[in-house]
Amino acid sequence: MTHFQKFTGLAALVPLALAGVATPALAAETAAPAAPGITDGLAQMLLGLAVVLGLLLGSLWLIKKLSAPHGAAAGLKVLGAVPVGPRERVVLVEVGGAVLVLGVTPSNVRTLHTLPAEALQGTTPPDAPSVSGPFGDFQGWLKRSMERRNDAK
Template sequence: MLFGLVVVIAILLATLWALKRLSGPRGAVGQLRVLGATSVGPRERVVLVELGKKVLVLGVGQGNVRTLHVMEADELPAAPSASEGRPDFSAWLRQSVERRRS
């Protein structure tokens, strides 16, 4: 009886391993990368997401996500390095928006 239990558990683990290995990323999941986020309200955030060669500025609220802006990845201003005192994401986002307006 113990041998039968070990066989069943081994088959279950082998099946789970095979499913994990054979199921690759679906859609854009493998290409998405969150670059940063900042809170703009109690339940609202602005999120910078890299999708392939595009960068999306998304407004995320309770129950919805809206695209605020789309730009090419090379248009994205470079984030300051750690040696420059690296400000927080909200300061960097504000600075980037001001640059685009001028």
């Protein structure tokens, strides 16, 4: 083999080396990008979080606006309800300046009594126990039971 043939063989490898194919070290340098830092995507992440929170708050506002009563139902206010049977209850509803006592069953609603709204103001004495459910004042009952138990020891 002559020097000329060796030179032309090496000359054929030069474009491949420049392209990064011939030498593994050169290929490793071009293929491995630098590892991203922790702050590189921080602004993008915060912007995405702000968009999601904005959509959430906007959806909540829209639901509140759409669920608000309109027309005649805007003046109604349910003051309370007491069950009197498995499917029956007595409901106090304030409409304008009047309070209606309604009997509600699965098949109908009847007006039992009508009161002026001022008649219900201050009707409960301040020392009366609060009724927290259909079974009365559970918190007061439990406190009295614990006191009796401690006194018995």
